[in-house]
Amino acid sequence: MEILEKAPAKINLSLDVLYKREDGFHEVEMVMTTVDLADRVELSTLRSGVIRVESESRFVPNDERNLAYRAAKLMKEHYQIKEGVRIFIEKNIPVAAGLAGGSSDAAAVLRGVNEIWGIGASLHELAELGAKIGSDVSFCVYGGTALARGRGEQILELPAPPPCWVVLAKPTIGVSTQTIYQGFNPKTAIHPDTREMINALRQGDFDAICSQVGNALEGVTTKLHPEVNQIKEQMRQAGADAVLMSGSGPTVFALAGQDARAQRIYNSLKGFCTEVYMVRMLGNREMT
Numbered sequence: 001m002e003i004l005e006k007a008p009a010k011i012n013l014s015l016d017v018l019y020k021r022e023d024g025f026h027e028v029e030m031v032m033t034t035v036d037l038a039d040r041v042e043l044s045t046l047r048s049g050v051i052r053v054e055s056e057s058r059f060v061p062n063d064e065r066n067l068a069y070r071a072a073k074l075m076k077e078h079y080q081i082k083e084g085v086r087i088f089i090e091k092n093i094p095v096a097a098g099l100a101g102g103s104s105d106a107a108a109v110l111r112g113v114n115e116i117w118g119i120g121a122s123l124h125e126l127a128e129l130g131a132k133i134g135s136d137v138s139f140c141v142y143g144g145t146a147l148a149r150g151r152g153e154q155i156l157e158l159p160a161p162p163p164c165w166v167v168l169a170k171p172t173i174g175v176s177t178q179t180i181y182q183g184f185n186p187k188t189a190i191h192p193d194t195r196e197m198i199n200a201l202r203q204g205d206f207d208a209i210c211s212q213v214g215n216a217l218e219g220v221t222t223k224l225h226p227e228v229n230q231i232k233e234q235m236r237q238a239g240a241d242a243v244l245m246s247g248s249g250p251t252v253f254a255l256a257g258q259d260a261r262a263q264r265i266y267n268s269l270k271g272f273c274t275e276v277y278m279v280r281m282l283g284n285r286e287m288t
């Protein structure tokens with residue numbers, strides 16, 4: 001059996017870090033949404049029982065270090081499945097970018113093998129298993145728009161933001177999520193107001209959403225990589241309604257309600273960054 005799963009990137013409309021926990025992870029409150037920049041994950045059953053990962057990208061490993069491989073292995077062991085799977089990943093999401101590309105591939109594999117191996121687990125069960133792979137995987141299992149709490153694995157569905165353009169620009173550096181969390185200081189960080197962001201979403205108020213975007217990790221990443229602030233400034237000057245770094249960075253996104261503004265932001269960044277994308281928000285789970 002063969003199946004194709006779409007694995008979309010996420011952005012954090014707001015990301016607050018509350019404190020460092022005993023287990024070394026940080027307690028977070030994040031409002032996340034999926035955007036129409038996606039990897040394509042093809043899955044086909046292998047009778048031999050082997051898990052094989054293939055990708056043409058030179059930036060991702062094709063062995064057990066790939067989060068997609070780990071997702072298949074986890075499902076195989078947890079549900080005691082004899083069959084194997086060939087996973088081909090068409091990598092379109094930039095790697096180590098703050099867009100949860102690897103997590104989304106893993107989530108696509110959880111959904112996909114659930115189907116081709118005939119397991120019949122619920123999305124909730126898949127999201128719980130996904131948390132063992134990484135903090136962003138549970139959200140990626142559902143997609144859409146959600147509040148993520150705990151270390152990121154506690155998911156509460158939220159209404160989709162009003163449709164708008166998202167222009168993404170990634171500087172030519174990769175960022176280690178672990179390094180950024182290590183540099184976090186709750187006293188010096190700027191904390192977004194998560195409640196107000198949720199209210200803005202519930203009211204479907206685009207202007208309020210734009211005024212509430214915020215990321216408590218931004219200060220850590222911009223100190224190491226000042227180009228993140230340069231991109232933000234350029235996006236603002238080109239007319240962005242809101243600008244923010246996604247996740248631990250370094251990708252920056254701009255929100256734009258009007259087509260012409262989005263196009264202007266895209267054009268102004270195109271000569272400056274090699275990786276620039278102009279996409280729509282996916283909004284709710286059904287669209288993901």
Ligand SMILES: C[C@](O)(CO)[C@H](O)COP(=O)(O)OP(=O)(O)OC[C@H]1O[C@@H](n2ccc(N)nc2=O)[C@H](O)[C@@H]1O
Pocket residue numbers: 012015024025026027028030098100103133134135136137150151152177178181247248
């Ligand atoms: C920055 C975000 O992408 C925002 O959505 C996530 O919080 C990170 O999600 P992720 O990449 O799936 O993270 P994981 O693979 O679980 O963790 C990578 C590393 O980030 C740090 N980490 C991650 C999540 C969290 N709540 N607290 C942490 O301190 C830990 O040092 C961990 O070793």
Ligand SMILES: Nc1ncnc2c1ncn2[C@@H]1O[C@H](COP(=O)(O)OP(=O)(O)OP(=O)(O)O)[C@@H](O)[C@H]1O
Pocket residue numbers: 059060061065066067068089094095096097098099100101102103105106136175177247248249
């Ligand atoms: N399928 C995959 N796609 C991308 N990266 C992968 C994958 N599997 C493993 N990795 C490894 O994971 C690391 C982080 O990749 P990823 O693109 O998921 O980062 P990210 O966008 O910063 O994630 P997040 O936003 O969840 O922190 C890379 O160093 C990469 O080698």
